[in-house]
Amino acid sequence: MAETTQQPPAGLTREAEEAGFYHEAALNAAWTGARLALGGLTFLFGTFVFGFFYLRSLNSHDEWYPSGFKGPQAWVGIVVLLLIVVSAAVQSLVLQRIKAGHKGAWQGGALVALVLGLAAVAIQIWQLTDLPFWPGSSGFASCFVGFYPVFMVTVFGAMVWLETLIMRVRSIPELAFVEQPPTYAEAFAVQRFQASLSAFTVVWNYLAVIAIVAWVLFYLVH
Numbered sequence: 633m634a635e636t637t638q639q640p641p642a643g644l645t646r647e648a649e650e651a652g653f654y655h656e657a658a659l660n661a662a663w664t665g666a667r668l669a670l671g672g673l674t675f676l677f678g679t680f681v682f683g684f685f686y687l688r689s690l691n692s693h694d695e696w697y698p699s700g701f702k703g704p705q706a707w708v709g710i711v712v713l714l715l716i717v718v719s720a721a722v723q724s725l726v727l728q729r730i731k732a733g734h735k736g737a738w739q740g741g742a743l744v745a746l747v748l749g750l751a752a753v754a755i756q757i758w759q760l761t762d763l764p765f766w767p768g769s770s771g772f773a774s775c776f777v778g779f780y781p782v783f784m785v786t787v788f789g790a791m792v793w794l795e796t797l798i799m800r801v802r803s804i805p806e807l808a809f810v811e812q813p814p815t816y817a818e819a820f821a822v823q824r825f826q827a828s829l830s831a832f833t834v835v836w837n838y839l840a841v842i843a844i845v846a847w848v849l850f851y852l853v854h
Contacts, residue, residue, distance in 0.1 A: 659827045666831035670838055673786070677842050680779040684849055687771035696771040697854055702764040704776065709851040712752050712759075713843050716787065719748035720840035723794070727833050735806040742798050745836075749791040756784040772854055779846060790836050797832060800825055 688696050697703075726741025760780060767777040808822045 659823060662824070662827035662831045666834050669835050673835075673838060673842070676782070676786075677779070677846075680775060680782075681845070681849070683778070684775045687775065691771070698770055701770055701772070703772065703854060704759065704763060704850065706851055708755060708759045709847050712755050713847045715748045715752035715755070716843040717840050719745040719752070720837045722748070723833055723836055727829065730809060730829070733806065733809045735801060735804070735809060739798065739801060742794060746791055746794050746798065749787060749794070749836075753784055753788045753791065756780055756787075760784070772850075776850055779850070783842065783846065787839060790832070790839060793832050794836070797825070797829055800828075 690696075722741050723745040726738045726745075729741065730738035760777070763773075763777070765773045767773055804822055804825060808818060812819060
């Protein structure tokens, strides 16, 4: 999937050259933004990981996971994890299909990934409204209630991003993914979509990794 354009040939107008430069800047911005997002997410969720191990090792007054404390339901954590991981896997697989020019296959797979991601958000909302403990009842409870609302909002934001990509691709002809469009404007639209889709896939796969780490911490280690 090409994501850069060739230098405009000699003889183009100044407006066309400027459009090409702005287009290259937009492609670079997509990847720069994705990398910055990964860094920001690492710092964001890294604070919860640090807090988890810090409070767990400190265990003041044996209040990290006190005797008789009832944690979150394990099956809910497994379902949320599977929904997010499968959604990311489906999106990664159908990404290869659109690179080969199969727009319809990507649209179908992306819709499945979107539904799975939104289902994970819905289950997390239900879980947070029906927890068997109060937010401040233990150190574990504080970390759990602090982490999952933030993670839920982040996942929902990623699904909004995916939904915009699904809507954007509707106006792009399928042939444009395998052959050079007749105009620079159409070629730019395809390449910007490709850059955004690739950036989204990287971020969504990273969130799937975070979901795995969270499941290990809150449902296995605790």
